[in-house]
Amino acid sequence: MLSPIEELKIQAKKHHKAHSGKSDATLSNGHPPRLKDSQLVIARKYGFRHWGHAREVLEGSSCRDYGTFWYKPQCSALLNLWCASYKEAALQQKAQGGFILPYKTQYLVVEHHYLELLGLDSRDANWAEINFDWCSGDIGKRRQLALQRIQHW
Template sequence: MGTGSTSTLTLHECKVRASLLLKDLDSPDTARATRAAERMRALPFFAGLPLGQVLARRDTVKHKHGLTVIAREAGHATWALLKQALESVSAPGLDTRVFFQKGPAVFLNRWCATYEEAAASLAAQGGFLFPFRHQYFVCEAGFLQALGIDVKDPDWERLGHDWVRPRDPAAKARLEAKLVALGYGGQHVAG
């Protein structure tokens, strides 16, 4: 179930995955519980134990342990390191928080709690999809133009107007370099 990449994960998704892992571990379904116990062996104190002993100790497993398993599956040694990676995913590159410090307040952006909701909005109504902290927003071309961003750059089409899951990562890298040069870099805004 590990992703090996944090490029499309959110903190919320990781927390949900940890909760699901713990539910699986406590499941009366032996196969589910055993798969979860195998995943728990990513933790040093369970690593050398037979699956039966991991299952026997499942009442000692806390949410923080589940978070650590999810972090390890995503390629990070600890939850704190995964959290740091997810929180700094836009630094030193694009930081969309700067959009709202520099941008005019006359545009209505479509805000979404999940990527799936934002992607559906993008597909249905068009625009440009971006992350913002633990949410997503879809803006119209006018919003970006008001910020001095060239929406006619062919790289927008190449990446599918989706900053989070671009069709063409090279197009995103080129656009990111241009946006950072315009002052939309991650090092310009604190926390």
């Protein structure tokens, strides 16, 4: 099965191919675009600072900053619990239910409507298998959910 970072690699290669063949394709530094430039474009499209940041988050490494991958401006109209720490988010989820998602250095506890705005099915069995918490649990299940987020971007 395709991993989220592999999907981003494919997108970066397509982007690079589309932009490197043009005769006027030069960057502000005067050089033709390189694959790593396309990787940066794609990483930023999905809410990451750079390619390494995307790889770190999507491969399940422990992070201080998760970027904005699990956010969409339309979700701001929903009432969500914003938590400064993972511990606080876990306590809120235990008390009120919902799904834990990261946002930069904070955590959100959201309802199923939030996931639907992201194009995801909140009834997907992967959510239950990771206890409705994208920040912990089986990395394979978390990667599947992240891939679905990319595919429904």
